[in-house]
Amino acid sequence: MISENKLSQQAIDLENEYGAHNYHPLPVVLSKGEGVFVWDVEGKRYYDFLSAYSAVNQGHCHPAIIGALKTQAESLTLTSRAFYSDMLGKYEQFVTNYFGFDKVLPMNTGAEAVETAIKLCRKYAYEKKGIAENEAQIIVCKNNFHGRTTTIISFSNDEVARKNFGPYTSGFLKIDYDNLEALEETIKANKNVAGFLVEPIQGEAGVYVPSEGYLTKAKEICEKHGVLFIADEVQTGVARTGQLLAVNHENVKPDILILGKALSGGVYPVSAVFSSSEIMDVIRPGQHGSTFGGNPLACAVAIAALNVVTDENLAEKAEELGQLFRSEINTRLVEKSKFVSLVRGKGLLNAIVINDDEDSSTAWDICIKLRDNGLLAKPTHGNIIRFAPPLVMTKEQLLECVSIIESTILEFEN
Structure with a gap:
């Protein structure tokens, strides 16, 4: 990995020498963030067009969230769940009302939350639905991304994430994404199906948006057969797609909802699983937990982060700016460039597909040049570049970023 800057290279060398090589970062070393911008150790400013995989929806270091963090950190950070705290009940009341559960x-x-949802679904199936213990099946979609724990990679078809990590956990049935017929047929063919775990938009796979009505009909199929509809909105939730939740585009209410990432505005690890009392009450003391889960610091940060979403109308902003982004990219690049074959997405979760195969370096090379031109993004699956800026971005900033993307890609055509 090459860098012209000594400070950056020192930081990169330290990671390479002392850290596990489980990531392949873009060669830029960041030391500061504010709003839609980040700065490297040499002081160069960039537009952040990844938002820590949609964790920083509220912008970097939002003063209201950082203020809540500081205030709470000065009084109480952690009790464990061995004791009550004065923040957890307040947070639970706030967040359940906020999302309607x-x-x-x-x-x-996020991965912990997915594991929690899997356990909750299975336990409900055994205790309420009457499925024989250890026989429950959960349907998942091919090309999913729900995390990298042992159980989760067991139902991934990404060999990079799976290979040499077996033996794998059983109990999952894989079907094609956006295929209602496959969903219904699989449920009918397997009497022990307990749940359907799905991303409303497959983010890591390349921002695949399903056909209109897919989520509505999938929920109807699940209801008809007594199967729990589990929505993983770790990446798509908290206003990213132009609605508070991506399922809201089709007025679907999941039986189990999984959230993480932007639940804290990227300030602190916070995730959550939501459900009805009937489903949630199968979990009893000692059967699931976390030392840090629901800690006072997390509660204060999450309340502040969600208040920012409401106060600054971030869902509405994401919807408006997302439509503008896709329109501009279509006009400026898809219709004119030989390198960009399409743009897709919802709200401010978007991706462009580079007209090259997955094994080529074209998308990576474009991201390196975008970095040089002041914008940070990262390829996914080789030939796809995901664009997900903080939702606090202004129209003027978005158009400036579109110009950077346009001029950068057009450089490759000459």
Whole structure:
């Protein structure tokens, strides 16, 4: 990995020498963030067009969220769940009302929340639906991304994430995404199906948006057969797609909702699983938990982060700016450039597909040049570049970024 700057290279060398090589970062070393911008250790400013994989929807270091963090950190940070705290009940009341569910089970990371939802679904199937113990099946979609724990990679078809990590956890059935017929046929063919776990938009796979009506009909199929509809909105939730939740585009209410990332505005690890009292009440003391889950600091940060979403109309902004982004990219690049074959997305979760195969370096090379031109993005699956800026971005900033993207890609045509 090459860098012309000594400070950056020193930081990169330290990671390479002392850290596990489980990521392949873009060669830029960041030391400061504010709003839609980040700065490297040499002081160069960039537009952040990834938002820590949609964790920083509210912008970097939002003063209201940082203020809540500081205030709470000075009084109480952690009790564990061995004791009550004065923040957890307040947070649980706030967040369940905010998203419209009876109960919440607080965790820390997105993968933990997915694991929680899987356990909750299985336990409900055994105790309420009458499925024989250890026989429950959960339907998942091919090309999914729900995390990288052992159980989760067991139902991934990404060999990079899976290979040499077996033996794998059983109990999952894989179907094609955006295929209602496959969903219904699989449920009918397997009497022990307990749940359907799905991303409303497949983000890591390349921002695949399903056909209109897919989520509505999938929920109807699940209801008809007594199967729990589980929505993983770790990446798509909290206003990213132009609605508070991506399922809201079709007025679908999941039986189990999974949130993380922007639940804290990227300030602190906070995740959550929401459901009805009937489903959630199968979890009893000692059966699931986390030392840090629902800690006072997390509660204060999450309340502040969600208030920012409301106060600054971030869902509405994401909807408006997302439509503008896709329109501009279509006009300036898709219709004119030989390199960009299409743009897709909802709200401010978008991707462009580079007209090259997955094994080429074209998308990576474009991201390196975007970095040089003051904008940070990252390829996914080789030939796809995901664009997901903080939702606090202005129209003028967005158009400036579109110009950077346009001029950068057009450089490759000459």
